[in-house]
Amino acid sequence: MPCSETLAPLQTAVEIRLGSSQLLLLPEKAAWAPSTEELFLSDLHLGKAQAFRSHGLPIPEGSVSADLERLNRLFNQLRPKQCWVLGDLFHSNHGQSKSLAQQLTLWRQKHPEIRLTLLTGNHDQKVRHWPSEWNLRRELEATAACGLHLRHHPRNPPGDHPTLVGHLHPGIRLRSGTRFLPLRPAFILEDQQLILPAFGSLTGCCRIHKSENTRYFVLAENRVREIPAQLL
Amino acid sequence: MLDRLSSAWFQKRGWSPFPFQIEAWQAIGAGASGLVHAPTGLGKTYALWFPVLEFIQREQILAPRDRAFPLTALWITPLRALAEDTLSALLLPVQELELPITVEKRTGDSSAATRRRQASLLPTCLITTPESLSLLLSYPDWRQRFQNLRFVFVDEWHELLSTKRGVQTELALARLRRAAPHLVTWGCSATLSNLEEAATALCGIPSKPRLISASLLKQTVIETLLPPDMECFPWSGHLGTRMVPQVCAAINNARSTLLFTNTRAQAEHWFRAVTQADPGVQGKVGIHHGSIDRDSRNEVEAQLNTGSLRAVVCTSSLDLGVDFSPVDQVIQVGSPKGVARLLQRAGRSGHQPGGISRIVGVPTHAVELIEFAAARAAITAGQIEPRHPIERPLDVLLQHLITVGVGGGFEEEELLAEIRSTLSYRNLNSTEWAWALDFLTAGGNALSAYPDFHKLKRHEGRYGVEDQRLIRIHRMSIGTITSDGSVTIKLQRGGTLGSVEETFLSRLKPGETFQFGGRHLELVRLHGFVATVRQGRKKSGPIPSWQGGRSPLSSELAEALRLQLANFSNGRLDSPELTHARSLLEIQSTFSALPLPGTLLVEVVSIRRKQHLFIYPFGGRLVHEGLATLVAWRISNEEAVTLRATCNDYGFALEASQPLQITPSNIRRWLATEDLLPHLLACINSTELARRQFREISRIAGLVLQGAPGKEKSARQFHASSSLLFDVFVRYDPANQLLDQAKNEILSRQLDLTRLSRTLTSCERDKLQIQQPARLTPLAFPLWAAKIAESVSSESFNQQIDAMLRDLGTPSDRR
Secondary structure, eight states, X not given: OOOGGGOGGGXXXXXXXXXXXXXXXXXXXXXXXXXXXXXXXXXXXXXXXXXXXHTTOOOOOOHHXXXXXXXXXXXXXXXXXXXXXXXXXXXXXXXXXXXXHHHHHHHHHHOTTXXXXXXXXXXXGGOOOOOGGGOXXXXXXXXXXXXXXXXXXXXXXXXXXXXXXXXXXXXXXXXXXXEEOOOEEEEEEETTEEEOOOOSXXXXXXXXXXXXXXXXXXXXXXXXXXXXXXXX | OHHHHHHHHHHHTTOXXXXXXXXXXHHHHTTOOEEEEOOTTSSHHHXXXXXXXXXXXXXXXXXOOSSOOOSOEEEEOSOHHHHHHHHHHHHHHHHHHTOSOOEEEEOTTOOHHHHHHHHHOOOSEEEEOXXXXXXXXXXXXXXXXXXXXXXXXXXXXXXXXXXXXXXHHHHHHHHHHHHOTTOEXXXXXXXXXXXXXXXXXXXXXXXXXXXXXXXXXXXXXXXXXXXXXXXXXXXXXXXXXXXXXXXXXXXXXXXXXXXXXXXXXXXXXXXXXXXXXXXXXXXXXXXXXXXXXXXHHHHXXXXXXXXXXXXXXXXXXXSSSSXXXXXXXXXXXXXOOOHHHHHHHHTTSSOSTTOOEEEEEEOSSHHHHHHHHHHHHHHHTTOOOOOOOOXXXXXXXXXXXXXXXXXXXXXHHHHHHHHHTSSTTTTOOHHHHHHHHHHHXXXXXXXXXXXXXXXSEEETTEEXXXXXXXXXXXXXXXXXXXXXXXXXXXXXXXXXXXXXXXXXXXXXXXXXXXXXXXXXXXXXXXXXXXXXXXXXXXXXXXXXXXXXXXXXXXXHHHHHHHHHXXXXXXXXXXXXXXXXXXXXXXXXXXHSOOOOTTEEEEEEEEETTEEEEEEEOOOOHHHHHHHXXXXXXXXXXXXXXXXXXXXXXXXXXXXXXXXXXXXXXXXXXXXXXXXXXXHHHHHTTHHHHHHHHHHHHHHHTTSSOOSOTTTSGGGGGGOOOHHHHHHHHHHHOTTOHHHHHHHHHIIIIISOHHHHHHHHHHHHHSEEEXXXXXXXXXXXXXXXXXOSOOOOOOSOHHHHHHHHHHHHTSOSOOO
């Protein structure tokens, strides 16, 4: 078990149990299984700004390095043995460029000891080149050491097996009386299925509406907070 | 010879031209440009059209041709629905005089066949919208196709003037003028107080536009339905359905009625109330508002025209548009909001030249009664609101640069000169211009150029767009009208009914019933941005509300309202409304005081042991929203106190958690003009507001693809929400000028900074009158009763969650 004083992000996290695993939902938009030292995140959509620009939409660059830097900080603080990306690491083939590939290679070289596995998402399928320097395994489905089932697409309805998924970029909008708060990314726990928010900073949010047997964990500035369903 | 054509035609029809029509014929015939302003329904169309007919007749004599003349005149209309009406009006003399002229329309509704035919041959006169005109300019052969253009007319220019569509029109007109230097530009407009500015915006710089006015004023009669029992008439509210029996009687007494309301929700409420109160009119009353599907609206308009509807409940969606000759009564429910607006609405009746416009006011609460008397006095005194053009919006400029780039390209200096010849961009500075070009050629980040970005390309000194895909996307997204996150309502068995806001529908469960477009609908399912519905079995259910569209009381009307109060206090009860409101005004002056011109009334009332502060600057709702937030912020900076604010058109209220020190010097300090801008920027949650404003800007500037959904399936992965883009720009390109534009638009449009500082200045000058009435006064009551606190929050996201959790009564933190 990692000692708690090194884990600044964990103090603002929320702990949940999923199946027999203990999971911490981090304000960095990732989940951490401390017992097996596994880190879970989803939907980075790297290369999105570039893909937009190649389609004539002038979007400034900066999100790739910011996102990888956020990932570096998590790696340095948590020292995971394994990092699972639950799909959509890349946005599209248009966003693929030499500089992005190099950036990723350099980043990977900083953490050679961490196993990195991608559960291929719909956007990843369009990407043609997967350099071996990235040292990246690709799977369609997998089971983590902590026993959780992993995939990109959520199951509807969620099955009985404890599962982690991505794809939706979930967000919620809080409401009370006449007050509305803006849409914010959130972790959604439907029965035994946890949907992770999108990790990438150039990704939007898809509004999740209230439904039964569901818990909501919103990203509130630098904290994760569970929100009662009445506020949705 | 020139005047003979028109006079002969008029004579044949038993009409005689108005002096202003003759004046316009002569001015246009002499090659001048300008603006005709006259109330609706006074023959403005023919004032502009005959010079074209005479021009063609003369050309025909000089060089006879057997085919129709090429494109000679453009007729720009702000409303697609108006195009059909204009078409038949223009064709009438053409057919009778047998001139070689074709007239056609080209709008977003035009069929593919029409587009194809017009692609090979444009008619002699083309009726079109600002958007369709920009689209025509985006084809490289436009210069050649417009080379014979001599006349361009803009209908209802006042409607376009203070909008981004107006700016788009200015830019297109500047383009046309360059291609056809002898172009004559004319517009027609309702009466405004800044006609010269309006004419300059239309005709460009430099120009000496002529102003032609219809000297005969169409007579407008304003009547008010007086509540029978004033003692029981509410002091607040906005529905006013208490007046339904009287309104039903009025509908039954007229052949046909337009019932104007101020909001779409109010229209739905009134439709329900009228049809329930009088079952006899069922099927004879229609409803018309901006969220109802175009086809249904067209149907209602057609039924109104044929006279098969007795009444239509409507909103500003029918402020302008088709001439409804059968309408003989117009009713205004609720505050008229502005003098020009009431005149415009009144003008919808008595639509024959020389007819009298009559409008019946229906107050929804007591003070509105006096607003109608005030509007009548303001019309008599000629105090009408101005409409100012928007000053150089960069999003519209970016869109225009791409349009010009797509439509054959441009040289920098030449285009800059052309753009500066518009009133809107006359002060466009070289920094802004360089930034706009750089943004479109290099991606615009001050720090780096993106090699993968190429929207506008520079080639041998000429800018243009080469990528065929970009050209296609741009043509699909031309325009400045943005529709926001609304949900389309579709019937299960097919057919679109209209749209509502997502927040409303997300509160409904499948199987629940709501009212829309006067129908009761049962929600079947909500999927993405489509709600599937079927005919509801229940005849009840909530009515959606729509954001926006609520205009504040104009300065002119607010001033007129205070003058009415002064009349009252001088014993001059010279209108039936004032006489009727007498008991109410007496209560106000006995309990407290009347907010007379030159005084600033402040009331302090303690209710349920909480102190309430009421301030009445009469600056309109927008200004009061800004002022309430500003004053609350200034107070909470001085002492630890929580303040909740509400506002309306007359003033604002602050509810304090602990008693405040209400002294004249404190009030003066809280309302000081000093440090207005820094304080305002500090106290509004400016980023949240800016994020909202960025939605419109990013769509117009082409940052968000807006084309027809489904057409470009592959484009789906290039959709990003404007709020996401806002964050990206703030973080990675903070110098982006579009961010500044968003901030400026909040200050100018959402908070109306000009009027706000003018209001504060007059507050400083006015005599301060602090009253401590024992109970709520007629002016204070509506502010106290307003359930929605319309304050702008300055709390953090976490603080707001805490407050919501407190309301729920749960512990705020489970950490």
